[in-house]
Amino acid sequence: MPKDKADLLQGTLDMLILRSLEAGPSHGFGVSGVIRRFSKDALQVEQGSLYPALYRLEAEGWIRSEWGISENNRKAKFYELTAAGRSQLRLETANWARMSSAINLVLGHA
């Protein structure tokens, strides 16, 4: 449960969540499902990380929440990307691209 594992990981998770909300609003379960499916089951987000991340993103103002009705007729909290969130997502995506190509270069030459 130590929280200070690489911030890199935390930032990446944020990015993935924002990306999965880009298509449209969803609740927490939906977000984890999207990530799982798109990664072809490679990435399974722990609920223990997902929900705190959602709350953090909301605190930062990148997503906002609203209560609505879910597919099985239950009350659910839906999260939606904000304008600030969109620009954050673009920023983080660009960062990730730069980072990963830099890493690839090193790995390629090692």
Add this chain to the structure above:
Amino acid sequence: MAEEMRLHIELQTAEFRETGMTADEAEMKARREFGHMDGIRERCRDESGILWVSQLGQDLRYAWRMLARSPGFTLAAVLTLALGIGVNTAIFSLVDEILLRPLHVTDPGDLVLFHWSSKVDLPVPTSGRWERDPVTQQTTCTSFSLPAFEAIRRRNQALSGITAFAPISRLTVVADGQAEVVGLGQLVSGSYFSVMGIAPAAGRLLEATDDGPGAPGVAMVSYGYWMRRFGGDPSTIGKAILVNRVPITIVGVVPRRFPGSLQVGDAPDLFLPLVLARGMGAFEMIDKPDALWWVQIIGRLRAGMSPLQALSELGPAFQQSALESLKLAGAPPPKSPDDQPTLKAGPGGQGLNELRNEYRQRWEILTGLGIAILAIACANLASLLLARGAARQREMGVRLAMGAGRGRIVRQLLTESILLAGLGGALAVPFAVWVEVGLVAMQPRVEGHTLSLVPQLDPGVFLTAATISVLTGVIFGLVPAVRASRINISAEFQGGTSNRAGSRSGLGKSLLVVQVALTLMLLVGAGLFAGTLRNLASVDVGFDSRGLLLFHLNPNPDGSSFMAGLAVDNEVAARLRAVPGVASATFSRMPLLSDMGWNTRISVVGRPLRDDGHDTTMVNFVAGNFFSTYGIPIIAGRAVDMADGARGGSVAVVNQAFVREFFGGEDPLGRILQRPDAGNMPALVTVVGVARDASYSAVRDPAPPTIYFPYYSQASAKLEATFAVRASGDPRMLVPLIRETVHSVNPLLPLDDLRTQQSQISELSATERMFAWLSGVFSVLAVGLVSLGLYGLMSYSVFGRQGEIGLRIALGARPTQVVWMIVRECMLVVGIGVGLGLIGAYAATRVVSSLLFGLSATDPGIFAAGGVLLLLVAVFAGWMPALRAARVNPMVALRAD
């Protein structure tokens, strides 16, 4: 949030079921995969800053529950806080009001109070206070003569206004047919209120036109008097009353927060124009009023002017007037310019200052007491919190294991401390009011009127005391939190309570040492004051003070008819003697042991006048039966009595100290005494009797030389008399009879200040009694707190050392040895505290040495007693935990380790 997670699990369950699991399997798997909900919830809460408000509410509720669960701790902590904050707020608010706060007038910083100083005593009659500086030999006095005031006023340019005022005491007021005595009034010149710059609460202010000769008599009343006597009735404005038989119309009410500009704590009920002074009998000598120095002078500086500029302008005018006064008094002119009186000025924003300076020492001691209490309270609070924190380590560990963030735990403990502080502070407010009222009530009366203070709580003081206490609470409340956040969870759960007690209680021990030291200082203080009171009570005052009732009469307050007034006094005394239950009755000008005094210079005819300050004697004017009523034996010659008036010639009785001082032990009977100063006493007197020494105005000092004149021989028109009635039985039965008797002589003659001689004597030691009481109460409280603290510390220590103790017992230690081990630890802590406390007390009691009587500030007996008491407390407090230690079952203890 719970909803959210429930939904997640439901959807997950549904998914799993689609893969073919049973409902139950699916749900279990979903739950397991989700993880621990509470921990996740906590972390979500941590992340979202928006929810902090609801978090605060949650924290508060939780804090409240935790505090309610340990009521003993909560009660102790809240009371400790209330005590520390409340006492200090009360003391410092009073100190501020008495010593520091300026008058409630416009721009008090612009006011200057004038005084004069000279190297020699001005041989002119002065009333009011004067001080002599023992170092520079300069006499300083704030009283001026009326001609001096006029001279200064005529020359004045630098001040926008200048005014004279003086107190006048014991005014007989007749209003609506009811007579009463008003303790204090203030005579003011016409410009007084414009110089002060205040507005009336009702009606109008006294003005310059009211202060002219022939102006109709008017007066202002104080707000308090308006409420008390007239119920705040607006028709009081314009009401006609009699003040000392002078017809007066009330024209206005002085605002509530303005108590005049007299000594601190004096609040006159009437303000009268200065021109009425003579008609009211304000001073003794009515034949040469201009020769008496009796008014105080305050002025207001113009913008940009400095006091020095004012002095340079007014100083010469004053000196000229002073020299003329000397000529008028028949005194030789000063030999050198240095001996001439010089005009000085000081800040006038607080009114008269002399009493304030006298109070200063008293209030400094009180301040010291207050700080000691605050320190003890903070130390106690800190050790309470530490002990509690230590006991909750396990709880912290569990919460951390369950996923609570460290920040969260710290915040929660902080909230607890703040809630505690809030409760303590709320309780402190009524407590502070109570303490402040009590302190004011404990102040001694001066000349028949009590210290008039409106107890106010200064919010700044409250905040300061509260902040200190809260900071202590926060800091020491956080220590366990900080420790908790650093603990190794697994180590905690594996037990290992040993090796922790030693280092952990280091801080707690030092706090207790500090508390013990301060408690010892309080105990020593209490012992010293109690001893002083006992010594004071056992002084032989030279007369029989039991069973004596005193009261004050002023039969002709306006000084009009001496003979008529004297007849009234005699009539009252005669009727009193006829009352059943009265053994004897008499009256005199001065009461005995009332802190009032009258002295004069005197010499023996045939011996040179002494110049060295040993030429003064105390004076009293006494009626018949004086010596027998008071129980002062006449050891040679006879007493003075009323028949002496008829015989003509002036006679007097002197006391033994007088004989020693002025006659060198020779027989004084028949010798003649001479008074060098003009005044209202006979110039040549024959000694007809010698009385045994009796204390005059102070119990602490030996009886001074005293001369007793017959009552009527005072040339003064003012016939104030203190009556003394000796009861043959219970004095209290006589009270209504005495009132009736006076009423039967003259229904409009108010009887003032009825009290017993003994209560008057104990008034003199009111300050010492206040300190004895306060330090006694505080030391009892402190001892209680220290005992609790020691008990808690030892209990925790025993708990922590269970393993060690079990080992020792298993290895063959006897129960007494174990008990001794614990008790010894306790005594060590207290011993160090006592050592520090002794040093502290030694240094601190110097401050109060002037208040002590009959014992020294470093009385070894009291110091030793305090130390022994605390060591006994140590034994007592450590006893129970020690017994518990002795009963430790070694098997259980060793396994638990």
